[in-house]
Amino acid sequence: MEFRVTGQKIDPAQLILAIGDTRVGACVTFEGRVRRQNEGRSVLSLDYEAFKPLAEKEGQRILEEARQKFGVLDAVCVHRTGSLKLGDLAVWIAITAEHRGAAFDACRYVIDEAKARVPIWKKEHYGDGSTEWINCATRGPGVSGPGPAG
Amino acid sequence: MEFRVTGQKIDPAQLILAIGDTRVGACVTFEGRVRRQNEGRSVLSLDYEAFKPLAEKEGQRILEEARQKFGVLDAVCVHRTGSLKLGDLAVWIAITAEHRGAAFDACRYVIDEAKARVPIWKKEHYGDGSTEWINCATRGPGVSGPGPAG
Amino acid sequence: MNKSVSVSYYAILREQRGLGTEEVPTMAVTASDLYEELRARHGFTLPASRVRVAVNDDFQPWGVAVEDGDRIAFLPPVAGG
Amino acid sequence: MNKSVSVSYYAILREQRGLGTEEVPTMAVTASDLYEELRARHGFTLPASRVRVAVNDDFQPWGVAVEDGDRIAFLPPVAGG
Numbered sequence: 146m147e148f149r150v151t152g153q154k155i156d157p158a159q160l161i162l163a164i165g166d167t168r169v170g171a172c173v174t175f176e177g178r179v180r181r182q183n184e185g186r187s188v189l190s191l192d193y194e195a196f197k198p199l200a201e202k203e204g205q206r207i208l209e210e211a212r213q214k215f216g217v218l219d220a221v222c223v224h225r226t227g228s229l230k231l232g233d234l235a236v237w238i239a240i241t242a243e244h245r246g247a248a249f250d251a252c253r254y255v256i257d258e259a260k261a262r263v264p265i266w267k268k269e270h271y272g273d274g275s276t277e278w279i280n281c282a283t284r285g286p287g288v289s290g291p292g293p294a295g
Numbered sequence: 296m297e298f299r300v301t302g303q304k305i306d307p308a309q310l311i312l313a314i315g316d317t318r319v320g321a322c323v324t325f326e327g328r329v330r331r332q333n334e335g336r337s338v339l340s341l342d343y344e345a346f347k348p349l350a351e352k353e354g355q356r357i358l359e360e361a362r363q364k365f366g367v368l369d370a371v372c373v374h375r376t377g378s379l380k381l382g383d384l385a386v387w388i389a390i391t392a393e394h395r396g397a398a399f400d401a402c403r404y405v406i407d408e409a410k411a412r413v414p415i416w417k418k419e420h421y422g423d424g425s426t427e428w429i430n431c432a433t434r435g436p437g438v439s440g441p442g443p444a445g
Numbered sequence: 446m447n448k449s450v451s452v453s454y455y456a457i458l459r460e461q462r463g464l465g466t467e468e469v470p471t472m473a474v475t476a477s478d479l480y481e482e483l484r485a486r487h488g489f490t491l492p493a494s495r496v497r498v499a500v501n502d503d504f505q506p507w508g509v510a511v512e513d514g515d516r517i518a519f520l521p522p523v524a525g526g
Numbered sequence: 527m528n529k530s531v532s533v534s535y536y537a538i539l540r541e542q543r544g545l546g547t548e549e550v551p552t553m554a555v556t557a558s559d560l561y562e563e564l565r566a567r568h569g570f571t572l573p574a575s576r577v578r579v580a581v582n583d584d585f586q587p588w589g590v591a592v593e594d595g596d597r598i599a600f601l602p603p604v605a606g607g
Contacts (some may be wrong), residue, residue, distance in 0.1 A: 158308035167381040170330035173323065173402070177607050180320035180393060193606070194537055196599055198583045200606075224606055231317040236607050243330060249403050252323070256395060256607055264580070264599075265606030266537035278538040279605035283571040327526050343525070344456050346518055348502045350525075374525060386526050395607075406526055414499070415525030416456035428457040429524035433490040 146212065148204025148222045150195045150265070155223050155234045164219055164239055171245040173252040177236040179229045187272035193226045193235065196264040200224070207258045215251040217242040222255055224265060296362065298354025298372045300345045300415070305373050305384045314369055314389055321395040323402040327386040329379050337422035341379045346414040350374070357408045365401040367392040372405055374415060447472060448513040452483070456521045458496070462487050476500065477507040480519060495522055528553060529594040533564070537602045539577070543568050557581065558588040561600060576603055 157174065165172060179191050208220040219241045229235055238255050242248040259265075267279045307324065315322060329341050358370040369391045379385060388405050392398040409415075417429045453466045462483075473479035476498040483489070498505055499518040511517070534547045543564075554560035557579040564570070579586055580599040592598065 157311075161307070165328070165382075167329075167331040169328050169382075172326040172328065174326075175395065175399075176322040176324075177395070178315070178319050178322065179317075181317040182393075194540075195606075196534070196536055196580065196601060199580050199585070199599070202583065203585075232315070232319075243332075245325065245327070245403075245406060249325075249399065253395075253399050260605070260607040262604065263606050264536065264578075264601050264604055266602060267605040268537070278541075278602065280603035281538040281572065281605075283573075283576075344459075345525075346453070346455055346499070346520060349499050349504070349518070352502065353504075410524070410526040412523065413525050414455065414497075414520050414523055416521060417524040418456070428460075428521065430522035431457040431491065431524075433492075433495075 146205070146208045146220050148201055148208055148224075150197050150200045150204075150224050150226060152225070152227045155225060155237045157234070157237050157239075160221065160223065160237065161239055164221060165241045168218055168243060169241040170243045171248040172239060172241045173245070173248040174240075175236070175238040175252050175256050176234055177256070179231050179233045179235055181231050183269060186269075188231070188269050189272055190231070190270045191229045191235070192268040192270075193224070193229065194266045194268070195224070195226045197226075200263050200265055203263050204259060207255055207262065210258070211240070211251040211254050214254065215242070215247040217247050217251045220251060220255060222259065224259070224263070226265070296355070296358045296370050298351055298358055298374075300347050300350045300354075300374050300376060302375070302377045305375060305387045307384070307387050307389075310371065310373065310387065311389055314371060315391045316368075318368055318393060319391040320393045321398040322389060322391045323395070323398040324390075325386070325388040325402050325406050326384055327406070329381050329383045329385055331381050333419060336419075338381070338419050339422055340381070340420045341385070342418040342420075343374070343376045343379065343385065344416045344418070345374070345376045347376075350413050350415055353413050354409060357405055357412065360408070361390070361401040361404050364404065365392070365397040367397050367401045370401060370405060372409065374409070374413070376415070448511060450479070450511060450513070450515045450517050452479075453516070453518040455518065458489055458491065458519050458521055461489050471511065473511050475507065476505060476509050476511055476517060479511055479517065480507075483519075491521055496520060529592060531560070531592060531594070531596045531598050533560075534597070534599040536599065538572065539570055539600050539602055542570050552592065554592050556588065557586060557590050557592055557598060560592055560598065561588075564600075572602055577601060
C-alpha cells in the first residue's frame with residue numbers, strides 16, 4: 146500500500162506490474178485526467194501543488210481505511226504535482242481484491258476521500274487568460290463568504 | 296465502443312492507448328483475473344468458452360445501455376476464451392467519462408450485466424483433479440433442481 | 446412436416462452431447478419441443494428452465510417456432526467474467 | 527513570551543503572501559491567533575473557517591498552542607484529483 150506524490154509523469158502500465166498475486170480476482174483502477182472543460186469554462190492547463198509530507202501521510206491513512214473497511218488486498222495511489230496539460234494523468238489509483246465489489250467500493254472511497262482530505266491544490270488556466278485556484282473563491286455562487294451574493 | 300471476445304492474451308497497456316480524448320476527466324478500468332481459490336476450493340486453471348457472435352452482440356448492447364444510462368464517453372470490454380492459468384486476465388473493461396461518478400457506475404454495470412447475460416462459460420480445474428462448469432450444477436446447495444437436497 | 450436444423454451445444458451441454466454442432470432432422474414445432482426431444486435422447490442434466498435458446502444468433506423465447514434450416518444454439522447458465 | 531515559528535503557505539495563500547515559507551516572530555497563543563494576525567497583515571481573502579492548519583506536518587485544531595520553533599502550515603480548501 147502506497148500513496149505517493151510525484152512531479153514525474155505517471156506510468157500506469159509500469160505501476161500495475163507491481164500489484165497483485167494469485168489471490169487477486171479483481172483489479173479496479175481510476176485515472177483522473179486533465180480535461181478541456183470545467184464547469185463550462187475552457188481549460189488550457191493545470192498546476193498542482195502539494196504539501197507533500199502531509200499529503201502522503203493523509204493519503205496513506207485513506208488507503209489503510211480502505212483496506213480495513215472493504216477488505217481489499219492492495220491499494221496504490223499516485224498523484225501528480227507541477228504543470229499538467231490537457232489529457233495528462235493527474236491521479237492514478239489501483240485496488241486489488243478477491244472480489245469486484247470490494248475493489249469498486251474501495252477505489253471510489255479512495256478518490257472521494259483523497260479529493261476531500263489530501264492537501265493538494267489545483268490552479269486552472271483558462272482560454273480567456275484568467276486563472277483560478279479551485280475551491281478557493283471567496284465570492285460567487287456556492288461560497289458562504291462576505292460577497293454581496295451571500 | 297467495442298465488446299470483443301478473443302483467444303489472445305489481453306494487453307491493457309496497449310488497449311488503453313486507443314481510448315479517450317481531452318473531454319475525458321475520468322477513466323475507470325476493471326480487470327478480472329484468474330484467482331487461486333473459488334468458494335473455498337483450490338483452482339489450478341480455467342477454460343472459457345463463448346458463443347462468440349451472440350456474446351459480442353449482447354456485449355455491445357450492454358455497452359450501449361451503459362452509454363445511455365450513465366452518459367459515458369467511451370466503453371470497451373475484451374473477454375478471453377481458451378485455457379487460462381492463475382493470474383491471467385479473463386476480462387478487461389475501460390470506461391471514460393467527464394466525471395468519475397458516471398465512469399464508476401458504468402464500469403460496475405458492464406461487468407455485472409456481462410456476467411449475467413453474455414453467453415460465455417467457465418470451467419474450473421481444481422487441485423483435487425476434478426472440474427466443474429460454473430453455475431451448471433444440477434444438484435447441491437443453491438440449485439433448484441431434481442436433486443435430493445431440493 | 447420434417448425439418449432439418451443445425452444444433453449447437455455449449456459448455457456442459459457440449460460435453461454431455463460429445464460434440465459441438467450437428468444437423469438434426471426433427472418434427473419439433475417449438476424450440477422447447479426440440480430441447481426436450483434432445484434432452485431425452487442425450488441425457489442432458491439441465492432442465493429447460495435453466496437453459497436459454499438462440500435461433501440464428503439471437504436469443505429467443507422457448508415458444509419460438511423451429512423452421513427448416515434454422516441454426517439453433519442451446520446455452521447453459523452463463524458464467525463470464 | 528516572544529516566539530519564532532516557521533510558517534508555510536500553499537496555493538492561493540502562497541500567492542497572496544508572495545512567498546512559500548517564512549520565519550515569523552509572534553506573540554500569538556493559538557494557531558487561530560496567528561492566522562488572524564497574518565491575515566490582517568497580508569490581506570488573505572480566506573476566512574479561518576475555510577482554512578486548515580498543520581503543525582509539524584500534521585493537522586491540528588485551530589485552538590492548538592503555538593510553540594517556539596513550530597513548523598506551521600496554512601492550508602486552503604483542497605482540490606486534488
